Amino acid sequence: MMICDEVQCGMGRTGKMFAYQQYGIQPDIVTMAKGIGNGIVVGAFAAKTDVAKALVPGDHGTTFGGNPLASAAVVAVNRIFKEKNILENVNRVGEYLGKKLEEIAAGSKVAKEARGMGLMRGLECDAPVGEICAKALDKGLLLLTAGTNVIRFVPPLVIKEEHVDQMAEILTEVLKEFE
Known part of the structure; x- marks a missing residue:
């Protein structure tokens, strides 16, 4: 079963x-x-x-x-x-989010691997993700952890690409503080 x-x-x-x-x-x-x-x-x-x-x-x-x-x-x-074609948005923006997270991982000494599908993603890091999330919150970005080394991304299903861009800008800035 x-x-x-x-x-x-x-x-x-x-x-x-x-x-x-x-x-x-x-x-x-x-x-x-x-x-x-x-x-x-x-x-x-x-x-x-x-x-x-x-x-x-x-x-x-x-x-x-x-x-x-x-x-x-x-x-x-x-x-x-x-x-409202919610699944269409999830697939389009989810793919965009995945690419942004891959770009962040490729350009960071702290972020190691982007993974996931749709709007359920993770970014594995070599720095304490709790501290990363706290610093991101200070800059207006709410992030969650998944375990001790993964930042979890589960945004609203109606998120737009511009919101992903805002997240990526803040997260990139925060990750640089941990290099």
Whole structure:
């Protein structure tokens, strides 16, 4: 049995609706939350028919199940994804972000490797990323860490190239302070 946890990487974050689709696999169960409600607390569990038939009352429960408000949010998010071509933006700007991070890595003595897909990216560094993120915040750029040596990039799915340029300018300036 394959279970794919799409809580963080689902809803278009990697350039496909679900990250597992990037790999051509078909999970038996998919878990979802966060992005499916765009800020409204909601979670979902989807299973193939044969797996779902094996579940009986009490086998599965949720604290974030679909109350009417949360369910309406999920419907609205899906409608907006289609109407506003969100995946198109994720793929276009995600590719742009990836190239910018590769340029930063190539021109830095501190940044080592850019990786990721869509708008879920990372930049591996040889300097303390917590300190890098703190200095970036002082300059107006909010960054997150992933472990001790990776800066994590998970911007809003509606980000524009100009925002990526602003980020790259500030980050390049901050990284130079650690060389």
